[in-house]
Amino acid sequence: xxxxxxxxxxxxxxxxxxxxxxxxxxxxxxxxxxxxxxxxxxxxxxxxxxxxxxxxxxxxxxxxxxxxxxxxxxxxxxxxxxxxxxxxxxxxxxxxxxxxxxxxxxxxxxxxxxxxxxxxxxxxxxxxxxxxxxxxxxxxxxxxxxxxxxxxxxxxxxxxxxxxxxxxxxxxxxxxxxxxxxxxxxxxxxxxxxxxxxxxxxxxxxxxxxxxxxxxxx
Amino acid sequence: xxxxxxxxxxxxxxxxxxxxxxxxxxxxxxxxxxxxxxxxxxxxxxxxxxxxxxxxxxxxxxxxxxxxxxxxxxxxxxxxxxxxxxxxxxxxxxxxxxxxxxxxxxxxxxxxxxxxxxxxxxxxxxxxxxxxxxxxxxxxxxxxxxxxxxxxxxxxxxxxxxxxxxxxxxxxxxxxxxxxxxxxxxxxxxxxxxxxxxxxxxxxxxxxxxxxxxxxxxxxxxxxxxxxxxxxxxxxxxxxxxxxxx
Numbered sequence: 451x452x453x454x455x456x457x458x459x460x461x462x463x464x465x466x467x468x469x470x471x472x473x474x475x476x477x478x479x480x481x482x483x484x485x486x487x488x489x490x491x492x493x494x495x496x497x498x499x500x501x502x503x504x505x506x507x508x509x510x511x512x513x514x515x516x517x518x519x520x521x522x523x524x525x526x527x528x529x530x531x532x533x534x535x536x537x538x539x540x541x542x543x544x545x546x547x548x549x550x551x552x553x554x555x556x557x558x559x560x561x562x563x564x565x566x567x568x569x570x571x572x573x574x575x576x577x578x579x580x581x582x583x584x585x586x587x588x589x590x591x592x593x594x595x596x597x598x599x600x601x602x603x604x605x606x607x608x609x610x611x612x613x614x615x616x617x618x619x620x621x622x623x624x625x626x627x628x629x630x631x632x633x634x635x636x637x638x639x640x641x642x643x644x645x646x647x648x649x650x651x652x653x654x655x656x657x658x659x660x661x662x663x664x665x666x667x668x
Numbered sequence: 669x670x671x672x673x674x675x676x677x678x679x680x681x682x683x684x685x686x687x688x689x690x691x692x693x694x695x696x697x698x699x700x701x702x703x704x705x706x707x708x709x710x711x712x713x714x715x716x717x718x719x720x721x722x723x724x725x726x727x728x729x730x731x732x733x734x735x736x737x738x739x740x741x742x743x744x745x746x747x748x749x750x751x752x753x754x755x756x757x758x759x760x761x762x763x764x765x766x767x768x769x770x771x772x773x774x775x776x777x778x779x780x781x782x783x784x785x786x787x788x789x790x791x792x793x794x795x796x797x798x799x800x801x802x803x804x805x806x807x808x809x810x811x812x813x814x815x816x817x818x819x820x821x822x823x824x825x826x827x828x829x830x831x832x833x834x835x836x837x838x839x840x841x842x843x844x845x846x847x848x849x850x851x852x853x854x855x856x857x858x859x860x861x862x863x864x865x866x867x868x869x870x871x872x873x874x875x876x877x878x879x880x881x882x883x884x885x886x887x888x889x890x891x892x893x894x895x896x897x898x899x900x901x902x903x904x905x906x907x908x909x910x911x912x913x914x
Contacts, residue, residue, distance in 0.1 A: 511848075512848065514847060514848065514850070514851040514852045514858070515844040515845075515847040515848045516844070516847070517847065517852045517853055518853065519853040519854065554743070555742040555743060555856075555857050556742070557742055557855055557856055557857065557859075558854070558856070582829070582830040582833040582834060582837075583829045583830060583832075583833040584826060584829065584830065585826075597826070597830060648843070649833060649836040649837075649843055649846055650833045650836065651833050651834070651836060651837040652836060652837060652842070652843065661839035661840055661842075662837075662839070662840075662842065662843055663840070663843055663844075665843065665847075665853050
């Protein structure tokens with residue numbers, strides 16, 4: 451494209467000419483034409499208005515993705531409710547509870563398997579399958595998931611099927627009234643070492659665990 | 669020439685249409701859409717796209733009717749579904765149409781996509797039609813996923829738990845995506861209303877938009893001949909056809 455004299459003026463204005471153009475914005479020599487200014491103003495103001503609408507909406511929609519898991523200690527009654535079981539029997543007592551004090555929907559109902567290990571020590575295993583989150587059941591050999599056939603041993607370690615890690619556990623303690631208290635939920639690896647909680651299907655150890663940021667708990 | 673009295677058809681049909689046409693150009697627009705040129709050997713297989721559009725309109729209409737009685741609230745969602753099915757006049761039929769229509773839509777979508785693939789209709793100059801079709805495909809899948817939860821029975825709940833957790837196993841973004849669907853770190857009251865909003869407002873809006881673009885491209889670029897077509901491709905005739913649509 452051949453450059454016209456006007457183009458030249460617009461792109462390379464000598465210092466004296468710039469001052470003259472500023473004094474008379476209507477002239478063809480103006481640093482910015484009226485049309486250019488209005489186009490810029492429309493795009494700029496339109497973009498600003500768009501951002502004023504879009505930013506709060508996007509933040510509100512995405513904020514729940516970064517929420518921390520809130521957990522409350524739950525009193526599940528006197529330890530006498532959970533006696534030691536004879537060898538050979540299913541050792542688990544299953545208990546349902548609400549993990550949120552203000553729950554009205556029943557959506558926070560959880561099921562936990564309690565085993566009395568003697569001397570006021572208890573093991574509390576969550577029933578959430580570590581394949582994709584279905585509820586597992588206790589049986590004579592351990593736990594089994596009805597959805598996709600995941601099988602676990604008596605300590606909640608995977609023995610067959612698709613789960614990627616052992617079942618989650620709850621911290622347990624006995625208060626001064628002799629009640630069993632469930633604390634934080636945490637994840638386990640195959641050597642029964644404790645890890646920060648992650649969602650079902652997400653490994654907590656090995657190389658793959660780096661692909662899954664843990665959910666912050668509070 | 670003596671003036672004759674207008675016939676009934678001219679009075680009732682032609683005159684109002686002419687009035688609208690003169691002011692809006694809508695009649696010409698609709699005519700050019702409905703009476704556009706297609707290859708002489710266009711096949712029945714090429715009606716799958718219009719079938720999909722029809723089923724989408726069915727889903728949109730029955731969905732609006734269902735939304736009039738559905739409560740997106742964990743305490744009453746299931747009861748409202750029971751009300752629609754058992755109490756409402758023809759509610760069972762409207763719900764059944766919406767439920768079975770969703771399966772029909774997914775089946776037709778696969779057939780339509782297979783037809784386009786086998787005919788080679790995704791090739792130049794129709795790549796954008798294929799891409800917008802791919803986006804529509806993803807949105808229809810998202811509709812199926814979000815609609816499934818709304819029944820709020822045990823199957824709906826656990827299937828969605830599994831579906832959300834599958835999203836959670838995506839690397840890096842997976843856990844955040846799962847929390848996005850759940851509207852928080854765990855399933856709660858907000859999960860159902862979020863799915864409801866996605867199902868009846870967000871995704872349908874996207875589908876409407878992309879159907880418009882998809883069909884704009886179909887009309888602009890014309891329909892492909894079947895691969896078994898014996899008619900030789902006549903470039904000058906094709907150019908003439910394209911020119912005539914401008």
